[in-house]
Amino acid sequence: MQSLTEEQRDLIERIGVLHDRMGIRPAAGRILGLLLVSPDPELTFDQIRLALDLSKSANSTALRYLQDVGSVEYRTRPGDRKRYFRKSFTDWEAGFVQRSRAYYGIRTLLAEALDQKGEGQEEFKASLERMIGFLTFLDETIETAYQQWQSTHQPPDGDATAGNAP
Amino acid sequence: MQSLTEEQRDLIERIGVLHDRMGIRPAAGRILGLLLVSPDPELTFDQIRLALDLSKSANSTALRYLQDVGSVEYRTRPGDRKRYFRKSFTDWEAGFVQRSRAYYGIRTLLAEALDQKGEGQEEFKASLERMIGFLTFLDETIETAYQQWQSTHQPPDGDATAGNAP
DNA sequence: CGATTGGTTCTCTTGTTGCAGAACCAGAAG
DNA sequence: CTTCTGGTTCTGCAACAAGAGAACCAATCG
Numbered sequence: 001m002q003s004l005t006e007e008q009r010d011l012i013e014r015i016g017v018l019h020d021r022m023g024i025r026p027a028a029g030r031i032l033g034l035l036l037v038s039p040d041p042e043l044t045f046d047q048i049r050l051a052l053d054l055s056k057s058a059n060s061t062a063l064r065y066l067q068d069v070g071s072v073e074y075r076t077r078p079g080d081r082k083r084y085f086r087k088s089f090t091d092w093e094a095g096f097v098q099r100s101r102a103y104y105g106i107r108t109l110l111a112e113a114l115d116q117k118g119e120g121q122e123e124f125k126a127s128l129e130r131m132i133g134f135l136t137f138l139d140e141t142i143e144t145a146y147q148q149w150q151s152t153h154q155p156p157d158g159d160a161t162a163g164n165a166p
Numbered sequence: 167m168q169s170l171t172e173e174q175r176d177l178i179e180r181i182g183v184l185h186d187r188m189g190i191r192p193a194a195g196r197i198l199g200l201l202l203v204s205p206d207p208e209l210t211f212d213q214i215r216l217a218l219d220l221s222k223s224a225n226s227t228a229l230r231y232l233q234d235v236g237s238v239e240y241r242t243r244p245g246d247r248k249r250y251f252r253k254s255f256t257d258w259e260a261g262f263v264q265r266s267r268a269y270y271g272i273r274t275l276l277a278e279a280l281d282q283k284g285e286g287q288e289e290f291k292a293s294l295e296r297m298i299g300f301l302t303f304l305d306e307t308i309e310t311a312y313q314q315w316q317s318t319h320q321p322p323d324g325d326a327t328a329g330n331a332p
Numbered sequence: 333c334g335a336t337t338g339g340t341t342c343t344c345t346t347g348t349t350g351c352a353g354a355a356c357c358a359g360a361a362g
Numbered sequence: 363c364t365t366c367t368g369g370t371t372c373t374g375c376a377a378c379a380a381g382a383g384a385a386c387c388a389a390t391c392g
């Protein structure tokens with residue numbers, strides 16, 4: 001594997017940080033970065049390990065996690081015991097939209113809070129209602145938009161694999 | 167302060183957990199829950215402390231954080247040294263949309279990854295482009311939806327205060 | 333002045349996270 | 363069989379986060 005430029009390494013780190021802040025552990029975030037940026041889109045366990053200076057255990061654990069959540073997959077090659085890991089793109093949109101909408105989980109709880117209230121606090125209840133209305137609106141908008149996207153962008157149904165998020 | 171029902175306490179905890187999972191510390195999440203659920207929408211430092219069984223330090227720190235991010239504010243009353251904390255709703259939508267769109271920060275990095283690539287990896291680049299396209303589309307959708315909401319739902323411009331997220 | 337109230341900040345404890353290192357395991361090769 | 367290769371699992375440690383308790387500070391009251 002040709003070694004990476006300074007710029008590429010930096011980009012990988014920034015992708016790592018971004019995932020970090022979404023609650024994904026650093027090593028996994030960097031692996032995603034590497035697989036996105038690498039000139040070779042299929043890397044072996046050891047190539048990843050060396051490129052990112054990770055221990056075998058950290059690498060193995062992170063890779064397993066990424067496969068579990070569908071962000072990464074691997075292929076094998078005949079007569080070769082190594083695994084070739086790569087970023088998975090399949091079904092990425094669906095997963096993204098789902099996580100995106102999960103963000104609106106608060107709406108349910110706000111609704112509970114609202115109808116658990118009795119008389120009084122009219123202003124407060126109005127604000128709550130407004131929040132709930134807005135969340136509902138956004139949620140519906142996203143759902144509609146997603147369907148629209150799906151219908152206009154048929155997946156290029158090539159060697160589709162299986163996967164999820166960035 | 168009238169004490170809370172079992173149901174209310176439970177709802178507060180669930181609101182707490184939800185915030186927890188969004189990276190907000192437990193004590194702060196529960197305070198938000200309490201302020202949303204409480205029959206009295208304005209609570210003093212000590213009422214919060216006692217209702218949630220928090221130490222003064224934990225309470226103080228969490229409240230400060232919540233004020234910093236604009237989710238909570240306080241009022242005072244003439245001839246009373248206490249602070250009356252309450253949930254802030256002002257500008258909540260804007261903050262929510264902003265955080266929501268920050269989620270798309272990955273798009274910038276994906277674009278960098280894409281145009282940092284040279285020849286080859288055509289399939290991979292196509293997938294990347296598709297991701298970027300989708301993120302752009304969603305982002306624009308949300309922005310448009312937000313503007314639409316704004317124009318149809320003028321804020322009730324009452325005693326507006328200052329604030330942000332749930 | 334000293335005592336009380338309302339809240340803040342400092343220090344220490346506990347629990348959790350993220351990872352390295354080493355032991356481990358399965359399949360292939362000799 | 364032994365040895366090597368590719369990867370997984372276990373153990374232990376360092377760094378960090380969350381919060382309790384106590385010391386502290388400022389304003390008010392007597």
